[in-house]
Amino acid sequence: xxxxxxxxLITGATGFIGGRIAERLWLDYQMSARCLVQSFAGxxxxxxxxxxxxxxxxxxxxxxxxxxxxxxxxxxxxxxKSDDSALNARINEEGLQNIGELALKRGVERFIHLSSxxxxxxxxxxxxxxxxxLRLSEDEYGNSKIRTEAxxxxxxxxxxPIVIIRPTIVFGPFSPIWxxxxxxRVLSGGWENTGDxxxxxxxxxxxxxxxxxFLCVKNDSAIGQIFNISGPQAITWNDFFxxxxxxxxxxxxxxxxxxxxxxxxxxxxxFSRRIIKMLRKPIEPQMLDIYEWLxxxxxxxxxxxxxxxxxxxxxxxxxRFNQKTxxxxxxxxxxIGYQPKTFSEGMEITKQWLKxxxxxx
Amino acid sequence: xxxxxLTLGLIGAGAIARHxxxxxxxxxxxxxxxxxxxxxEKIRQSLQDRYSLNYLGDDIKAAIDHVDAxxxxxxxxxxxxxxxxxxxxxxxxxxxxxxCINLNDAENLVETAKRNSLVFxxxxxxxxxxAVAKIKEMIAERSLGALTGFDFREGTVFSWQTVSxxxxxxxxxxxGVLMDIGVHLLDLLxxxxxxxxxxxxxxxxxxxxxxxTAEIQITFRRGIAGHVKLTRLAVLNNFYTLYFxxxxxxxxxxxxxxxxxxxxxxxxxxxxxxxxxxxxxMLMDFSxxxxxxxxxxxxxxxxxxxxxxxxxxxASRKAIPMPWIIGGTSF
Numbered sequence: 001x002x003x004x005x006x007x008x009l010i011t012g013a014t015g016f017i018g019g020r021i022a023e024r025l026w027l028d029y030q031m032s033a034r035c036l037v038q039s040f041a042g043x044x045x046x047x048x049x050x051x052x053x054x055x056x057x058x059x060x061x062x063x064x065x066x067x068x069x070x071x072x073x074x075x076x077x078x079x080x081k082s083d084d085s086a087l088n089a090r091i092n093e094e095g096l097q098n099i100g101e102l103a104l105k106r107g108v109e110r111f112i113h114l115s116s117x118x119x120x121x122x123x124x125x126x127x128x129x130x131x132x133x134l135r136l137s138e139d140e141y142g143n144s145k146i147r148t149e150a151x152x153x154x155x156x157x158x159x160x161p162i163v164i165i166r167p168t169i170v171f172g173p174f175s176p177i178w179x180x181x182x183x184x185r186v187l188s189g190g191w192e193n194t195g196d197x198x199x200x201x202x203x204x205x206x207x208x209x210x211x212x213x214f215l216c217v218k219n220d221s222a223i224g225q226i227f228n229i230s231g232p233q234a235i236t237w238n239d240f241f242x243x244x245x246x247x248x249x250x251x252x253x254x255x256x257x258x259x260x261x262x263x264x265x266x267x268x269x270x271f272s273r274r275i276i277k278m279l280r281k282p283i284e285p286q287m288l289d290i291y292e293w294l295x296x297x298x299x300x301x302x303x304x305x306x307x308x309x310x311x312x313x314x315x316x317x318x319x320r321f322n323q324k325t326x327x328x329x330x331x332x333x334x335x336i337g338y339q340p341k342t343f344s345e346g347m348e349i350t351k352q353w354l355k356x357x358x359x360x361x
Numbered sequence: 362x363x364x365x366x367l368t369l370g371l372i373g374a375g376a377i378a379r380h381x382x383x384x385x386x387x388x389x390x391x392x393x394x395x396x397x398x399x400x401x402e403k404i405r406q407s408l409q410d411r412y413s414l415n416y417l418g419d420d421i422k423a424a425i426d427h428v429d430a431x432x433x434x435x436x437x438x439x440x441x442x443x444x445x446x447x448x449x450x451x452x453x454x455x456x457x458x459x460x461c462i463n464l465n466d467a468e469n470l471v472e473t474a475k476r477n478s479l480v481f482x483x484x485x486x487x488x489x490x491x492a493v494a495k496i497k498e499m500i501a502e503r504s505l506g507a508l509t510g511f512d513f514r515e516g517t518v519f520s521w522q523t524v525s526x527x528x529x530x531x532x533x534x535x536x537g538v539l540m541d542i543g544v545h546l547l548d549l550l551x552x553x554x555x556x557x558x559x560x561x562x563x564x565x566x567x568x569x570x571x572x573x574t575a576e577i578q579i580t581f582r583r584g585i586a587g588h589v590k591l592t593r594l595a596v597l598n599n600f601y602t603l604y605f606x607x608x609x610x611x612x613x614x615x616x617x618x619x620x621x622x623x624x625x626x627x628x629x630x631x632x633x634x635x636x637x638x639x640x641x642x643m644l645m646d647f648s649x650x651x652x653x654x655x656x657x658x659x660x661x662x663x664x665x666x667x668x669x670x671x672x673x674x675x676a677s678r679k680a681i682p683m684p685w686i687i688g689g690t691s692f
Binding site: 023026027037040041042043044045046047048049050051053055172173174297298299349350352353356357358359 | 514516518519520521523526528529537538566567568569570571572573592593594595596597598599613615616683684685686687
């Protein structure tokens with residue numbers, strides 16, 4: 001179908017991927033998407049566009065009715081990310097069911113569901129194709145994505161033209177984990193002493209992912225398919241984080257200007273993460289408020305606290321960073337003509353964004 | 362008249378009222394909150410037992426006779442009609458910023474207030490930080506020489522829980538970050554520098570909606586030139602820095618009780634200033650102005666100056682060059 005002539009609803013539009021879909025629809029096709037917005041607090045980026053914002057959420061059927069309007073294409077990016085796993089499960093599964101039923105009723109012509117390669121579990125094999133069996137694990141995010149894919153399969157059987165997308169490590173402007181988190185990590189000394197890290201990273205630049213999503217609308221042959229969407233090739237995790245170190249101008253291991261603080265940090269670091277995790281749940285809102293305030297009023301102290309909470313490669317992360325899994329994109333290339341650009345091209349754009357917003361100097 | 366307790370009406374009891382005004386009402390002896398007008402029933406119910414009010418409801422016409430003065434905390438696009446109504450009813454007005462979303466309306470309000478000998482002032486609350494007044498003094502003292510330039514940056518990730526979402530509606534908010542935080546920043550810039558703008562260049566990141574990031578290059582008539590950067594998308598290096606012949610003065614609006622002074626020998630000293638209670642002091646200033654003790658610290662004309670500049674910025678808008686924004690044709 002013709003994307004340029006379609007009418008689009010984006011769920012999770014205030015998020016990193018949903019936000020870029022909305023931008024690209026406007027920039028590429030001058031299309032004003034309908035955007036389901038759970039909270040206006042996160043809508044600044046989206047509101048730069050002449051989009052229509054519909055307050056609501058995946059569990060509120062009335063709000064979904066209003067948001068969907070006459071849309072014939074849906075990019076479903078919303079997912080629950082609160083601390084309440086039961087609520088998240090409802091948002092993910094019941095919410096998908098809600099929007100899926102509505103889409104069926106309204107005769108939506110394409111429903112793009114954002115899943116994740118997390119569905120392959122925490123210990124995937126070295127080569128993962130779309131045929132690799134899904135595996136439940138201790139990762140609740142991945143498990144939830146498996147359950148939502150099951151909902152998709154059911155909706156598909158009932159005639160909803162769904163495409164399931166499983167992105168890998170999505171980086172680029174506004175990426176909360178793999179760009180903002182990554183740059184903070186390297187700046188706080190969180191990617192040092194990595195001699196025992198030799199795993200592979202499968203990065204995909206946000207605009208490549210969005211190109212892939214758009215191709216799934218443009219190509220009718222995508223209907224009913226599942227695609228792994230990654231960059232052109234895997235690189236090492238060291239290459240990935242070292243690229244951030246390079247753009248941040250970090251040559252040597254960062255040394256803390258305050259020796260006393262450095263000693264204290266070194267002493268408490270092994271325990272800090274565990275303690276912070278323990279403390280996190282009951283007082284998280286207050287902690288986040290304090291941290292947000294510190295970020296703007298005492299950026300130096302905030303950076304030290306961040307380093308305290310996140311510095312170093314933790315034991316539980318080592319498994320991920322030592323995995324040698326690759327996610328070939330041959331299927332997406334063949335069926336929808338997906339052609340991602342190189343990692344360095346995406347990183348160059350990311351660098352300019354990080355500089356402009358003063359994450360790096 | 363000095364012993365009179367002024368009765369006050371709050372028009373709009375949403376986020377700003379909750380965060381800024383409710384915590385200080387009881388601290389001001391010469392003012393008594395006697396009326397609240399709020400359309401949201403749930404909010405009204407939550408306020409029922411907190412104040413001894415003569416009016417709590419959703420009808421401003423029913424509330425107006427119970428008060429001497431009002432604070433207007435409704436969405437921007439409603440400021441004009443409500444302020445106009447109150448001024449015509451002979452009530453003094455403290456209006457949240459921006460006082461209006463267009464210049465003509467703001468001029469009309471200032472004129473109406475003058476005609477009726479009423480106080481009309483804008484909630485440019487940052488003026489009431491003791492550090493802000495101290496910086497004004499330091500500029501005048503010229504201990505670092507003459508003021509030559511400035512670099513003002515303010516950026517946070519927007520997280521205001523606006524219920525109606527009006528902030529993101531161009532028609533209702535009048536603009537984006539410039540019309541919002543920009544009003545505070547420009548108010549201080551203009552107050553400190555105290556000169557007319559000779560030339561400026563403005564750019565923002567709007568793609569047809571409200572801008573989240575804005576940059577202005579400004580030159581004042583006396584030759585003082587500098588740069589302003591505002592965003593709702595990231596935490597910037599939040600300092601307002603003034604450059605002098607022999608050093609700099611920096612102030613962080615989020616840590617307002619400290620002024621950083623760097624002298625020519627590259628030594629930085631930090632000057633601790635009391636934090637003050639700017640909202641309380643602003644209300645006391647409003648009350649003092651009503652009682653005729655002194656003119657309001659923030660004059661209606663000053664709000665007009667800021668709006669005039671903001672309108673000129675929007676009228677001459679250019680796009681910030683942002684390579685990461687460019688669409689799929691190039692990527």
